[in-house]
Each structure stands twice: as C-alpha cells, then as structure tokens.
Amino acid sequence: MQWDPKERDDWVADAQRWIQQIHGVLQCKIDLDSEGEIAGVHVVAGMERNARHIVRDVESLLKARLDIDVYYKKIGVVQVVENDSAAPDAAPAGPSDSGADPSSLQAGGASSTVTFHPEEESLDDLGLDDLGLDDFSLAGFGLGDRDLDDLETEVAAARASSASLGAEAEPRTVAPPIPAVLVSEEENLRFICSGVGVMASDSLVRAEVRLRVGELQMRGVAEGSNHEGSAIRLVAQATCKTLLQMLDEPLTLHLREVRKQNLGGQDLVVCAIELVEGRRSETLFGCCGLRHNEQQAVVFAVLDALNRRLSLFSLKESQASG
Template sequence: MSEMPYPIQEWEQAIKQIKSVIAARVNVNSQGEIEEVHILAGSGRGPKQIVRDVESILVAQFDLQIDHKKISVAQVDEEEEGSFAIVESTRPKLVGVTLRTVNGMAEIKVELLTGDKLIEGLAQGPSSSHNKLRLFVEATLKALAPLTLDNFVFVTEDVGITQLAKQQIALVSITLIASVGEQSLVGCALVKNDDREAVVKATLDAVNRKLRFLRHD
C-alpha cells in the first residue's frame, strides 16, 4: 500500500492496551506494511497469548492482518535485588564480524542470529587497537537493541585481552542502566582464532547473565 491509513503510533498505542504489555514498537517497510512487531511484556501471561491478542487487536481496530511470526515477545521479570530476566524466542548467536578501516577510522559490523532472524549492529570510531575492541562491544550491544526495545541502556566500561593459564581471554565490563537502577555486568570468552570474535562472545556472555533468551515455540 502506498500510504498508511493509521500512524504507527496508533498501532503501538493499541498494542500497549493489551494486558501485560509494557512497551511496543512497530517496524514497517517502504510500502508502509508491518515487517516486525517487538513487544516488551510482564511475565504474567504466556507469549503465545500475547501474540494472539496482538493479532486480534490489529484486525479489530485497524483491519490489519499480520503473520504471527513477525511478532516477537520479550518478557521482563524483576528478580532478587532488582535484577532482570528477559525471555525471547532464542539466544542470539554470533554469525560474523567485519572490520573496515579508512583514514584512521574503523567501522565495525556485528551480525547475530536470533531464531531465523539476522540482526546486526554498526559502530564507528578511531581505529586504535584498544578502541577497536570497544567498538566490537558497542556494535554487539547495538545489534541487541531491537530485542530490548531500547528500554535498557548498556554502557561499555572496559574491554581487554588478558592471559590466564597460558590461554588468551577476552574480558568485557558493561553497566546496565534500567528504571530500578544500575548493575555491573562482566563477561568473558576464550580467544580461539580471532580476538574480535572473542570480544563479541564475551559481550554476549555479560549481557546474557541478565537477558535469558528461551524458546517458546
């Protein structure tokens, strides 16, 4: 369709009226058709129930039909000491990393696979050895942003490669900023062939301590 009969904000507002839904984001293609619906919800109801409600409300209020596979639900639980667990369809897996340097500047791309969906993050900055490691962390966190609906802010505190028992280890320190406060997250990964991939895996290790991705299919 050439024009959207309803603004995206109205679709998102309608979805937010569904029980247990905390936040919603709708992504459309160049034709104005819905490509993805990201839902952040509480843990009181099952993801499948919420998906069915999203389908129903879009049909009832806007006469819009959407494939349930385009709807992803992340669930947030407040755990002991204010920690978080986010439930999603799958745990992100590293697909690849790309580094491009031009005139002293580096561009990093990190590609992750969640379910059958490829997500990617880009980060740019000076191409010094240490800063490039930080950029791999930043690109990984940007790739994860659609899964967290931008309700959580991740700050890269430090990253480095160290040696332990004759093995190279990538270490990443991240601060999670949420409505209830801040938490420090630390991740590590063994450097096997590529320190860049190890930094990405260490970032995922840090984040996955609070973001638990579980299958609900």
C-alpha cells in the same frame, strides 16, 4: 547472634502476599534454605503477561521492599489456562434415588462426581447352584421335591421381575469431563553471532556485527579513530548497538571496559558492560578465550555477559536487516 528460624522467616508470608498482588500472578510460594536465604520462588500466573516480565517484577519487588537480591534463575513461573466456564452441576447418585453403589466417590475440588459401579450380574445367569442350594442343603431345611419345584418357580418369577425393572429404569446421567489444564512454559532464546568484520584506514576504524535470535536478524555498526585497542572496543560497541536494536524495550548498554588478558597461561577477552533499565543499573561481566578470531572472541565475550539477562526482555517482531 543466633536468629530463631520462626522470627527470622517472618517476612516470607508478607513477600508471598506482595508477589501475589503483581498483575497476572495467581499464587506464590517461597522456599528458604537452612541459612534463611531464598532457595526458590515458585509463581503460578495467567497467560495475559509474558513470563519474563513477571520474573523481572518479582525480582524488582523483592529488591525494593526487602532489599533482597534474587538470582533470576531461582524464580520459576508456570502459566496456566484458567477455565472461565464452570462445568454444569450434577447431583451425585445415591442408593436411595438411582440405586447406585454407596461407594460413590467425588473428586475433591472438582465440579463433577465420579461414581464407580460394580459390574451387574443378571439373575438369568444365576441358578440354584449359584445360590448355594443343592439337594443336601435343601434336605437339611426339610424341603422335599415339591418344595424344590416351588423354589424354582419363585426364582423364575424373580428373573422376569428383574427384566421388567431393567427395561423401565432410566439411564444414569454422567457429568461431562472437566477440560484439562494447559501449562505453558516459554523457552528462553539466545543471541548468536552470525558475522563480524572490521575495516581500517589511516585515521578511522569501522566495525560491523551481525546477530540473530530465532528468525530475527540485525546489524550494528560502530566507527571511531584508529589507535591501539580501538578495534576490539568498536566491535564490542557494535555488538551492544545490535542487541539494543533487537530488543523491544527501552534499555541502555554502556561498555565500561574491554581488554585482552592472560589468565592461567591462556589469552582471553574480558569485558564489563553496564545495563541500565529506568533507575536501575547493574554491571555484567563476560569473557571468551582467544582460540579463534579476535573480533569473534570480542562478540562472544559481550554475549557471555548479556545473553542470560537479555533473554528476559521482549524482542521485536521477526524481520531481516540488510
């Protein structure tokens, strides 16, 4: 069945209106591709909320109301500083009251007027030659030497009158400039492994993982019975515990599976982790080649699965964990 593009895309206006009702959102524009799928969601928001929270709200709203899954990187948020104090009103100068050039230009949407004034030329700099009058042209109008003297006298009088008018004229009032709009775009930080270790006894295995993001550092520990495959599973669990300690939001990370696998002649560590936020859950996947230490590869596989998603959440205040 071939959908009419206009009928197919009727939901876009409703979705844009719903997104604009999210706290902190000022404007929204949704772009669709040729197949009618969302190509991008462009959001303009204020500074009172974290941009990551707005992205998650937009993502959740589209899923709840329209059952549309949107990859979070398709949602762009630009935060602007709004000018609360309006610039004082300034009446545009017109030819009738201030002698300004009629080519005054007022910028659309701005509260101030921008007027372009031509460069003024003083009559002191004008002579008869500048007026296009010479002996030949004066003779053509029937003016003799006496008439030429009278004309020079009139020009001198006009110069004096112009000078007196210039001295009495009041300076034009220029409206103050409108403050520039500041744009803030927050950089997404990534979690980095700064250390991993495993201690084993006859019956127990203890895994410890250290992570950092920016200036924040945390350590997580996981212990369990010593059996085949327990070491890499406990390292993955310790990584998940460390991530949860670094986040300032109520989440649950459940390790569904982690194992070593050969793919294309290369040994890999692959993992599946379930992220639960309230009533919503999703399974994320990650992998890392076994080119280096096996325990490090497990940590990198977990971070590969979670780094992009967790970068949308708020972190705890920077502190060191011993």
